[in-house]
Amino acid sequence: MNQEIKLPQPRRLEHPVIWIGVIGGTLGSIVLLDRIAWLALPLILAVVLYYLVHPFLLRLQHWGVSPNHSLGIFLILASLLCVVASLTVLPAMLNSLSRFQTNLPDTMQRLTQIASEFLQNIESRFPLAKRAGLSAGLQARIDFFAQGRATQFAGDAALFGFKWLPSLLLVPFLTFFFLRDGTAFHQMILRAVPNAFFEKTLLLFDRMNRQMHAYFRGMFWLTVLDTVSLGIGLWLLGLGMGIFTLWQALLLGLVCAVFAWVPYLGTAVGGLVAICVCALQAPHHPQLLLGVVLLFCGVRLLDEFVYTPATVGRALHVHPLVTVMMIFAGGMLGGVYGLLLALPLLGIFTVLGQMFGEIWFDSRLRARHTARNLLEKRLASNDLDL
Amino acid sequence: MKFPNPFRLPPLDPKLKVVGSTPIFQDCTRQELENLKPYLHERNYLAGEIVFDEGEEGEGVYIVVSGKFRVSRKGMLKKKNLGEILPGECFGEIALLKSIPRLATVVAEEPSVAFALFRSELERLADSRPRLGFKVAIQVARLMSGRLQRLLEGNSDSHIFS
Numbered sequence: 001m002n003q004e005i006k007l008p009q010p011r012r013l014e015h016p017v018i019w020i021g022v023i024g025g026t027l028g029s030i031v032l033l034d035r036i037a038w039l040a041l042p043l044i045l046a047v048v049l050y051y052l053v054h055p056f057l058l059r060l061q062h063w064g065v066s067p068n069h070s071l072g073i074f075l076i077l078a079s080l081l082c083v084v085a086s087l088t089v090l091p092a093m094l095n096s097l098s099r100f101q102t103n104l105p106d107t108m109q110r111l112t113q114i115a116s117e118f119l120q121n122i123e124s125r126f127p128l129a130k131r132a133g134l135s136a137g138l139q140a141r142i143d144f145f146a147q148g149r150a151t152q153f154a155g156d157a158a159l160f161g162f163k164w165l166p167s168l169l170l171v172p173f174l175t176f177f178f179l180r181d182g183t184a185f186h187q188m189i190l191r192a193v194p195n196a197f198f199e200k201t202l203l204l205f206d207r208m209n210r211q212m213h214a215y216f217r218g219m220f221w222l223t224v225l226d227t228v229s230l231g232i233g234l235w236l237l238g239l240g241m242g243i244f245t246l247w248q249a250l251l252l253g254l255v256c257a258v259f260a261w262v263p264y265l266g267t268a269v270g271g272l273v274a275i276c277v278c279a280l281q282a283p284h285h286p287q288l289l290l291g292v293v294l295l296f297c298g299v300r301l302l303d304e305f306v307y308t309p310a311t312v313g314r315a316l317h318v319h320p321l322v323t324v325m326m327i328f329a330g331g332m333l334g335g336v337y338g339l340l341l342a343l344p345l346l347g348i349f350t351v352l353g354q355m356f357g358e359i360w361f362d363s364r365l366r367a368r369h370t371a372r373n374l375l376e377k378r379l380a381s382n383d384l385d386l
Numbered sequence: 387m388k389f390p391n392p393f394r395l396p397p398l399d400p401k402l403k404v405v406g407s408t409p410i411f412q413d414c415t416r417q418e419l420e421n422l423k424p425y426l427h428e429r430n431y432l433a434g435e436i437v438f439d440e441g442e443e444g445e446g447v448y449i450v451v452s453g454k455f456r457v458s459r460k461g462m463l464k465k466k467n468l469g470e471i472l473p474g475e476c477f478g479e480i481a482l483l484k485s486i487p488r489l490a491t492v493v494a495e496e497p498s499v500a501f502a503l504f505r506s507e508l509e510r511l512a513d514s515r516p517r518l519g520f521k522v523a524i525q526v527a528r529l530m531s532g533r534l535q536r537l538l539e540g541n542s543d544s545h546i547f548s
Contacts, residue, residue: 061514206506
């Protein structure tokens with residue numbers, strides 16, 4: 001009589017060991033990436049570029065271009081873009097940087113004056129603030145910064161640039177090889193997977209690939225939407241005062257949108273940067289500052305309820321409490337790295353955890369793997385007199 | 387003296403030839419088979435090794451390159467043997483269309499080699515090469531309709547369940 005084999009249901013993400021593994025893996029990776037940041041940064045940037053460029057190559061292949069030719073076409077276009085950028089944007093950027101350096105002392109002084117006036121205004125209205133000595137405290141900090149610290153910071157910034165330049169030069173190199181040999185590398189990894197776990201592992205790779213693809217593409221479109229919303233908003237706000245041209249407003253919007261990559265905190269920092277810029281450009285228009293604050297609140301709401309669900313939101317199905325906790329833990333362990341990478345890493349480890357639960361706790365798959373090992377052993381010892 | 391002909395293509399990989407002879411890929415051109423190659427996962431099975439179990443979630447199709455596989459299904463009283471699958475044949479095609487539980491268990495009868503092609507990868511390939519995707523999809527549909535017809539006529543064979 002045939003014995004009915006009832007396949008056991010695999011345990012999924014709810015298993016506590018898997019949850020601990022997911023959180024531990026995410027935090028461990030943040031610490032590790034922080035330690036080898038000089039290698040991790042180009043690798044991460046190359047992966048991001050890979051996911052942004054790959055759809056373009058697929059589109060070319062869709063039109064009948066071979067994979068190698070599509071990569072060649074992309075390289076030619078990217079090189080042309082670099083040449084055009086270095087001929088047009090780079091001189092303008094260097095020019096702006098030089099002007100920024102010349103104007104820095106004046107800008108700092110004006111910014112300090114605005115902040116002092118603002119704090120004095122608060123102190124005159126609230127005695128508690130006066131007792132705390134907000135204005136004097138700010139002045140003391142600025143004096144301390146001015147006494148030589150500024151030169152040290154400038155030196156550190158220059159060294160920082162030199163330190164990261166060789167590492168960043170690796171990015172196009174790595175991206176090229178990811179694009180060219182990605183499939184072969186994927187095949188090589190899968191060849192090492194035992195037959196019993198093969199299908200599930202492939203499913204894991206596919207889910208992970210989709211997750212990362214959705215996340216990076218989502219982030220790209222979110223940045224574009226934020227840039228356009230903030231840029232146009234800032235331009236409209238400053239329209240009567242002649243503060244920004246449209247391009248300058250879009251550039252400021254882009255800077256704030258990039259800050260917003262750091263969840264929750266980034267928007268606040270971006271808003272602060274925009275307020276500082278507006279305060280410098282139009283110090284006697286407090287309604288403009290109020291407008292900027294309202295604009296940032298509005299864009300934040302749009303982000304939360306329209307943009308993010310339409311772009312990144314569908315990619316990561318993680319509870320908001322876990323998200324916030326992981327961002328703070330990531331920030332504590334890995335600084336800016338941790339803040340930026342906490343969510344994508346959590347997404348990857350969640351998928352890994354789910355699949356690990358499905359593979360490792362599936363006793364039937366493990367039994368099949370053991371049976372294969374026994375068959376192999378029997379085959380190897382067939383002619384031996386044991 | 388014999389000069390090499392620069393217009394003659396190098397011979398097709400014999401394993402790809404086997405893939406091209408299977409019903410699903412029989413309409414594919416040489417170039418399409420070459421494009422398919424990076425997505426084919428070669429797996430080696432020992433005699434007696436299970437490829438997949440009945441009831442397991444199916445993710446793709448297996449194309450037999452060498453060796454022999456046996457298909458069986460749980461019966462009321464005993465295991466029902468549904469036949470064997472030989473080189474140039476494939477099993478598990480339904481999983482190319484949808485992730486559904488496997489309808490039978492497949493075991494290697496002798497040391498065998500099979501290529502696995504997964505639904506997700508075929509979908510990705512079809513995105514970049516829609517013509518190839520269409521050819522494969524239409525062949526799978528033809529295969530399924532043929533089997534359904536045979537099943538309705540009462541001539542079930544092993545492949546209906548794989």
